[in-house]
Amino acid sequence: MRMKRCVAVLVLALFAMGMVAGCEQKAPNQATPAPQAGEILVGLNCELSGGVASYGTNAANGAKLAIDEINAKGGVLGKQLKVLERDSQSKTDEAMNVSADLVSKGIVAQIGPLVSGAVAACTPVMNENKVPLIAPAATAPGATVDEKTGETFPYIFRACFLDSDQGVRMAEYAYDTLNMKTAAIYGSNSDDYAKGLAKYFKEAFEAKGGKIVAQEGYVSGDKDFKATLTKIKAAQPEFIYVPGYYQEVSILIKQARELGITVPMGGGDGWDSPDMITVAGAEALNNTYFTNHYSVQDPKPEIANFVKAYEQKYSKTPDSFAALGYDSAYLLAEAIKAADSADPVKVAEALAKTKDFPGITGTMTFNEKHNPVKSIVVIEFKDGKLVSH
Secondary structure (H helix, E strand, O other): OHHHHHHHHHHHHHHHHHHHHHHHHHHHHHOOOOOOOOEEEEEEEEOOOOOOHHHHHHHHHHHHHHHHHHHHOOOEOOEEEEEEEEEOOOOHHHHHHHHHHHHHOOOOEEEOOOOHHHHHHHHHHHHHHOOOEEEOOOOOHHHOEOOOOOOEOOOEEEOOOOHHHHHHHHHHHHHHHOOOOEEEEEEEOOOHHHHHHHHHHHHHHHHOOOEEEEEEEEOOOOOOOHHHHHHHHHOOOOEEEOOOOHHHHHHHHHHHHHOOOOOOEEEOHHHOOOHHHHHHOHHHHOOEEEEEOOOOOOOOHHHHHHHHHHHHHHOOOOOHHHHHHHHHHHHHHHHHHHHOOOOHHHHHHHHHOOOOEEEOOEEEEEOOOOOEEOOOEEEEEEOOEEEEO
């Protein structure tokens, strides 16, 4: 009996020590002070590490810059916006966990994640808890709509255009502006983003009378594209469409130029990263184009002021993801004002009614699918600089 009692006491002691240790480990990352009476909590669920950290970090920076500006002007409804920032680590399951954590803290809305798959993982959490999510860059058509039923998710919104929009835009640009009548497609098979772009580009290009002479795929993490590029070169396309993310695309383009492939190449907003120039090199990127949300060289005063403020705060030029994060924060602030409330349900209702919002990435009016009706910019890499068309 005494032995059993000793064992029981030891087990209880170890259990208590484990509980304390667990709390001590969790506190630095998860403990959040209760919101003060003069604060409105805004969740940032972004990819701050992992494969697409460039997107998430820049979007988060843009959103925080906007919130700093809003707070400096008195906040919203006489209250300051308080950011709760979390790292989804470029993982869909972690993005869902982060959303659950942020919702439990009492946020009015969540900005992020960036990629469509991560947004899809968060969607059930946000809809069930009736808290709006603004996706800065989730371009997949199904991000805001249940593709099985066709019904719009009531609490999911986006600040960006759709993959269908940019796939069509690049097809039109290649056929009409560059006068390309044959094309090859060499895109990622690892994600719906790239597969969607390939689909919409092909449909639009062929509808205009163009011919797809080759279509190939790669997977995430590939680093050697020369065998497939040699095969594509033999098909003699006038244009090559490369839908995918900058990690692989930058290497692919460099290897294409090394093989003597000089034809124009194009892609989507997944190309928008300083790493494109760092990895591929300025010369290799000449005669390449991608669809994007805004141009950093746009002379409009509001854009120039945003670029200046971002560069002063973060010591780097804001890419489109920074601009989309910035717009997302201002969209939220305007919705809170319009709702005259920080109640998430009322804020979602106000977001759905957004009309003619003057964003850095274009004037936005939400349609019935919570998609903004807005313009698309084509960006050319020219001697290491980004030139808009």
